Amino acid sequence: MSAERRGWLCLMYHDLVPAPVRRGGGREWFALPTAMFAGQLDLLRRSGFEACSLARAMTHPGRRVAITFDDGVRSDYEHAFPALAERGMTATFFVVTDRVGSPGCVTWPELREMHAAGMSIQSHTRTHPFLSELGRAALRDELERAKATLDDALGQETDQLALPGGDAPRRRFRGMIAEAGYRTVATSRWGHNGPDHGRIPRLIRRCTAPPKADEEYFRRLLAGDRIIGIRRRVRETVLARVRAALGASRYAAWRRRFLDAAGARQRES
Numbered sequence: 001m002s003a004e005r006r007g008w009l010c011l012m013y014h015d016l017v018p019a020p021v022r023r024g025g026g027r028e029w030f031a032l033p034t035a036m037f038a039g040q041l042d043l044l045r046r047s048g049f050e051a052c053s054l055a056r057a058m059t060h061p062g063r064r065v066a067i068t069f070d071d072g073v074r075s076d077y078e079h080a081f082p083a084l085a086e087r088g089m090t091a092t093f094f095v096v097t098d099r100v101g102s103p104g105c106v107t108w109p110e111l112r113e114m115h116a117a118g119m120s121i122q123s124h125t126r127t128h129p130f131l132s133e134l135g136r137a138a139l140r141d142e143l144e145r146a147k148a149t150l151d152d153a154l155g156q157e158t159d160q161l162a163l164p165g166g167d168a169p170r171r172r173f174r175g176m177i178a179e180a181g182y183r184t185v186a187t188s189r190w191g192h193n194g195p196d197h198g199r200i201p202r203l204i205r206r207c208t209a210p211p212k213a214d215e216e217y218f219r220r221l222l223a224g225d226r227i228i229g230i231r232r233r234v235r236e237t238v239l240a241r242v243r244a245a246l247g248a249s250r251y252a253a254w255r256r257r258f259l260d261a262a263g264a265r266q267r268e269s
Contacts, residue, residue: 007192008057009222010066012206013037016079032211034079040209040218041067041087047222051084053120054092054160054186054204058196065222067091068186068206070124070162072100077110085117094124094162094186097149108153115154122160123147123182130248131169139173143180161201162186167248177201190232192224207232 014030016037044051050064057066067084069076072095084091093114099105106114115121125131126146131139143161150158159182166188168174177185184202191205209218220228243251 007194007224008061008064008066009192009224010054010057010068010186010204010206011040012186012188012208013067013069013080014071015073016075018079030208030211032209034075034083036211036213037080038083039215041083041089043215043218044222045087047219049222051087051089051091053090053118054122054184055120056090058184058202058204061193066204068162069093071128072096072106072111072124074104074106077106077114081114081117081119084119090118090120092120092122092160092186094122094160095150096124096126096128096164097146098127112154115156120160121150121154121156121158122162123150123158124162125164128164130165130167130252131163132167132248134169134173136173136176139169139176140180143176143182147181157181160184160186163188165248165252190236191229 013032015032016034017031018034041051044065048063050062051067052064054066054068057064067089069080069091072093076093080091080093093106093111095106095111100111101107111121123143123146125142126149127142129138129142131142134142147158150156161177161182161184163185168185168187169176178200182201184204186204186206189203189205190207193205196202207221209221213221217228239255242254246254
């Protein structure tokens, strides 16, 4: 089945690094070399896709692939922004507003420059908590203050949210996302996205290309490869059950220990 029939794709990135790294359990586990990111952008173009912001992909899906970055780290400005700008491409950057300007993160002047160049800057909450662990007042604070900060700093109407750690609020509080003014929620669920049925907020699936992914894997990802999809959904189901059993914080700690052990084995090999 073609990518068009499966729907449109949203890619999720976190950190870009100048060279491949020996991965541990921290952010470096998800770090993608800048050359690989540039190669993926070029492959998108050669394959007839437009790499663009989430808003543009939602409005005009066609052969468009949304590019998104979570967390607002330094590499967003230093590596991702230049790679996109020199190709005339755009992306959506979800930032944690209380971290802007802190060591290792983007600054407000940099975000304004990116925004003026056509990049979309959206909310990744105020402090990046697990939303399922928050009560009503704390959740409202995270959602509303992050949006207000971005609106004031960038002169915009922020309406997109990326869930920290892919963790949604408890079911009885989920209506607060729309109440806070968010019309779109970027999740960590795997898969292509179908037509807009008018649901607010609209939930967007996002796919991550692993740091070791070669060009063939990326082509299969763009094409909506059935085998990749099945493997990812099985993995997603298993991990979701572990998260439900442990809770978000204990799950994150368990996952970090698992990744630390995997990174140690990689360094020893």
